[in-house]
Amino acid sequence: MRKQKGETIVLKKGKQEIQLDYAELRKAVLVLRAINHKLRQRMIDLLEEYEKMTVTDIYIKLRLEQSVASQHLAILRRAGVVSTERDGKFIYYGLDKDRLSQISKLVEELAA
Amino acid sequence: MGLQHFFYNNFDKIINWRIFAIAHYFKTTKVTSMRKAKVNINDEKLQVSSEILRALAHPLRMKILEFIDENDTINVNKIYNTLKLEQSITSQHLRILRLAGLVITERDGKFIHYKLDYDKLSNAMEAIDSFLEQEVN
CATH class of the missing domain: 1.10.10.10 (Winged helix-like DNA-binding domain superfamily/Winged helix DNA-binding domain)
Structure with missing residues (x-):
């Protein structure tokens, strides 16, 4: 898969070439943005506790409007955090633990 | 019609409800104890x-x-x-x-x-x- 020109830059003066691709970076941004949110973190904690829940279970537990709960769950689903x-x-919504540990690894390495 | 009377007449309904609540409690806590280790993100x-x-x-x-x-x-x-x-x-x-x-x-x-x-x-x-x-x- 070759990347579109203009959306990719290559930094050449370091020890090795560093390639930055805008579309790829955006994907990673959306994942971190999905989990960097107080309410969505509460949803993750809740699913951590109950393993499998319906939207109804979730919005009742968190005292939310159903539409709000659905919206935030969709964001988590797009980031691959819930399935x-x-x-x-x-x-039923459930956490993707493997995905979460991949994200955790990304965060650890980026913040290193 | 005191409160005691109410409980007496609706005894089976109340019991049913409590069994349901207890069953629900076990349903939700059983999976909790089986879950994998929590992924913590600092x-x-x-x-x-x-x-x-x-x-x-x-x-x-x-x-x-x-x-x-x-x-x-x-x-x-x-x-x-x-x-x-x-x-x-x-x-x-x-x-x-x-x-x-x-x-x-x-x-x-x-x-x-x-x-x-x-x-x-x-x-x-x-x-x-x-x-x-x-x-x-």
Whole structure:
């Protein structure tokens, strides 16, 4: 997959070349932005505790409007932090622990 | 019709409700005890890394980084003159890059020179690249 010109820069004067791709950086930004939010962190903690929950379980526990809960869950889902699973007429949300530990590793390395 | 009477007449309903509540309690706590270890993300580090990513993921700041790289060290005037930007805008973006630790400043008399922190940049890009690689799998 070759990157579009103009969206990628290469820094050449370091020990090795460093390539920065705007589209790639945006992806990582969206992931960190998804988890860097107080309410969404509460959702993560809640799912950590209960493993599997429906939107209803979540918005009742957190005393939110359903639309607000759905919006924030969608952001977490796009970042890959939560995944959904259909069971009959219910849709259950659960944490992707592997994804979370990947994010944790990214944060540790970036902040090093 | 006292309270006692009410309980007596609705005894089965009340019991049913309590059994349901107890069952629900066990349903939710059982999974809790089986869960994997909690993934902790340090908040301070999350702020630091968000700042770094935010600083990098911006077309104009990328252009500024590229320009500083081409010139080793450079002062603000030359950056905004060459890239045809306003000075205030240039300074603003340089400030974001500096606070994220991606560029370093050196004062030389009345000039401030900017240069890239290559270690920081390559460390950051390595971390980001390996994170994004996992995403594909």
